Amino acid sequence: DVKVTQSSRYLVKRTGEKVFLECVQDMDHENMFWYRQDPGLGLRLIYFSYDVKMKEKGDIPEGYSVSREKKERFSLILESASTNQTSMYLCASRLVREDQPQHFGDGTRLSIL
């Protein structure tokens, strides 16, 4: 089974802090994704990476950056956290084959105070 692991289930940070969310997958997937999940809005794509050191903006990249130095790890960075970034963050990965779905981590519930 595919395992996508997010480093924290719950995280509390302060406004203005630099925040790192880490995601690791163990199945050698090329694609990795970061979403945020908000009530009534579903999941919205922040960034994705189609391979090491490759990244592409999703639908809501403002205020975020990402890093993918190794294939198995994809980091989401909040450069200067703000209260409107309080949300559930989900990481996913996928094998690049047309019929393959995305596999999700457990999520990180981030609160910015």
Next chain:
Amino acid sequence: AQTVTQSQPEMSVQEAETVTLSCTYDTSESDYYLFWYKQPPSRQMILVIRQEAYKQQNATENRFSVNFQKAAKSFSLKISDSQLGDAAMYFCAYRSTTYGNKLVFGAGTILRVKS
């Protein structure tokens, strides 16, 4: 841009009965994938079922089946013999075969199962 609409924020079903969750989408593409994902409370999101648009036959996975109406751009999920463990948030999602990396999600439907 593609959009996915789930018009039912919440649904309830009695244990052992059948429930249908609605999903419509908007696209100009002819080939794509559709998915239903399940997210139990405080647990990981998992894939329930998928459908390739070029396949006419509706996908089925045990008690879960879909009614895929391509012309109407409709993709509903039917859960038969509902169980307490089916209680979750269900998301409908679209993936293009042209821009194959991105999933577009609906807002989700909370399913409650009553015993």
